Amino acid sequence: MRLSWWKLTSIFLLVYAVVGGMFLPVPELPQLGETxxxxxxxxxxxxxxxxxxxxxxxxxIKYLRKGDYTHDVKARSYAGVGTYMGxxxxxxxxxxxSYTWADPNNPAYASFxxxxxxxxxxxxxxxxxxxxxxxxxxxxxxxxxxxxxxxAVYNIxxxxxxFPTIWIIPRLLPSLHPGQEGNPALNxxxxxxxxRMVFYPAVxxxxxxxxxxxxxxxxxxxxxxxxWNNNEK
Amino acid sequence: xxxxNKIKALLRKELLLETRQQHTLYGIMLYIASTVFVxxxxxxxxxxxxxxxLFWITQLFICIxxxxxxxxxxxxxxxxxxxxxxxxxxFILSKLIYNVVxxxxxxxxxxxxxAAFLGSPAVSFLQFYLISLMGAAxxxxxxxxxxxxxxxxxxxxxxxxxxxxxxxxPQLLLMIRLSKTAFAEVFREGVPLQLVMLLAALxxxxxxxxxxxxxxxxxx
Numbered sequence: 080m081r082l083s084w085w086k087l088t089s090i091f092l093l094v095y096a097v098v099g100g101m102f103l104p105v106p107e108l109p110q111l112g113e114t115x116x117x118x119x120x121x122x123x124x125x126x127x128x129x130x131x132x133x134x135x136x137x138x139x140i141k142y143l144r145k146g147d148y149t150h151d152v153k154a155r156s157y158a159g160v161g162t163y164m165g166x167x168x169x170x171x172x173x174x175x176x177s178y179t180w181a182d183p184n185n186p187a188y189a190s191f192x193x194x195x196x197x198x199x200x201x202x203x204x205x206x207x208x209x210x211x212x213x214x215x216x217x218x219x220x221x222x223x224x225x226x227x228x229x230x231a232v233y234n235i236x237x238x239x240x241x242f243p244t245i246w247i248i249p250r251l252l253p254s255l256h257p258g259q260e261g262n263p264a265l266n267x268x269x270x271x272x273x274x275r276m277v278f279y280p281a282v283x284x285x286x287x288x289x290x291x292x293x294x295x296x297x298x299x300x301x302x303x304x305x306x307w308n309n310n311e312k
Numbered sequence: 313x314x315x316x317n318k319i320k321a322l323l324r325k326e327l328l329l330e331t332r333q334q335h336t337l338y339g340i341m342l343y344i345a346s347t348v349f350v351x352x353x354x355x356x357x358x359x360x361x362x363x364x365x366l367f368w369i370t371q372l373f374i375c376i377x378x379x380x381x382x383x384x385x386x387x388x389x390x391x392x393x394x395x396x397x398x399x400x401x402x403f404i405l406s407k408l409i410y411n412v413v414x415x416x417x418x419x420x421x422x423x424x425x426x427a428a429f430l431g432s433p434a435v436s437f438l439q440f441y442l443i444s445l446m447g448a449a450x451x452x453x454x455x456x457x458x459x460x461x462x463x464x465x466x467x468x469x470x471x472x473x474x475x476x477x478x479x480x481x482p483q484l485l486l487m488i489r490l491s492k493t494a495f496a497e498v499f500r501e502g503v504p505l506q507l508v509m510l511l512a513a514l515x516x517x518x519x520x521x522x523x524x525x526x527x528x529x530x531x532x
Contacts (some may be wrong), residue, residue, distance in 0.1 A: 143528050201481070208478035215474055219465040229464045232525045236457060237479060239521055244482040297446055 092284030121134035124168030129160035139231035322406035360433035383463035404526040419448035440494035447487040
């Protein structure tokens with residue numbers, strides 16, 4: 080089996096991110112300690128999620144313009160993998176928060192109520208709820224053509240509403256999360272140069288892995304459709 | 313017929329339908345009255361924070377109930393008829409305008425009942441009234457488009473809530489924040505105006521998206 084260049088890049092970058100992420104030196108901060116290494120995994124999940132959702136919306140727009148069914152399959156698959164990345168982002172974030180934010184006098188889950196009020200977490204929750212609703216909407220329409228059209232419209236509408244949300248909410252609520260003004264990871268002053276050496280490759284690696292999973296799902300779905308169509312004939 | 317006249321004609325049709333089928337209108341009013349009454353019985357005298365939260369949640373549920381029917385009542389054949397006489401943007405604009413007006417009325421009734429049953433923590437009632445109207449208009453706009461989307465699927469009413477709640481959070485938070493200006497909370501200078509501008513910008517965004525996206529929904 081031959082792998083195309085970007086799949087090889089993904090494997091290479093992820094091996095580097097895991098090995099380098101664990102062993103390369105990191106700045107020593109009293110509060111974070113070694114948990115700072117989670118940046119390579121936690122933040123990358125959100126990056127990958129947003130990139131995959133963006134790709135999904137682009138395919139929705141393409142579907143509405145051209146009416147080609149494969150764009151609908153692509154929009155659906157990218158949204159699915161994006162949601163999965165978002166859940167992983169929550170999982171890694173929960174582990175991180177339980178060591179840094181949670182009240183050490185209580186069990187970690189007792190801090191859940193106050194942690195969930197974080198604006199960044201709200202933004203992420205909204206994104207996941209939107210795509211949850213997107214899948215429910217899809218499953219409640221039987222006609223294939225109509226399902227593709229209606230869900231594409233919702234995808235675009237919801238995505239366009241998501242951005243004002245991410246921009247507005249942090250300015251309304253106080254936050255412990257890094258990156259109060261704008262995006263934490265893209266700000267060059269926020270992140271140590273040693274960490275950037277691993278962080279940026281890791282973002283690319285995880286995103287490519289997400290795209291890889293999505294392309295497999297797309298091919299599988301299209302093959303399945305073909306099989307059904309042949310059976311009918 | 314020009315587009316403005318078409319919108320007028322469609323609005324007249326909505327009004328005519330509303331006066332012919334008065335049970336739906338009274339149904340929503342009764343819904344408001346019984347919701348506020350239940351809240352009145354369960355909460356004796358909520359403080360201003362709770363009052364504010366409850367008020368906006370009630371607005372949200374009224375909005376879902378009032379607007380869900382706007383596309384449900386249109387039978388398939390009738391949609392086909394509209395399709396042949398108006399462009400989609402005109403049709404969705406008339407729906408948006410009508411639902412905003414409906415929400416303004418319903419929100420006024422809601423606020424009146426809240427003030428009567430639960431008292432009003434607002435220092436300036438007029439200011440709070442204007443804020444609540446603005447919020448109602450925003451809710452009306454966003455749920456019109458969602459009703460249009462949900463009307464294509466099964467179990468529309470519950471689906472509308474699922475589709476709408478994540479999208480409505482920023483507006484609700486902005487409204488709750490803005491409402492506090494009427495409760496004599498001190499803000500930095502210019503912040504309330506900034507909030508109003510943000511809300512107005514969001515509303516414009518919703519109208520634009522609806523006009524752009526509705527034509528795709530409407531084909532069958």
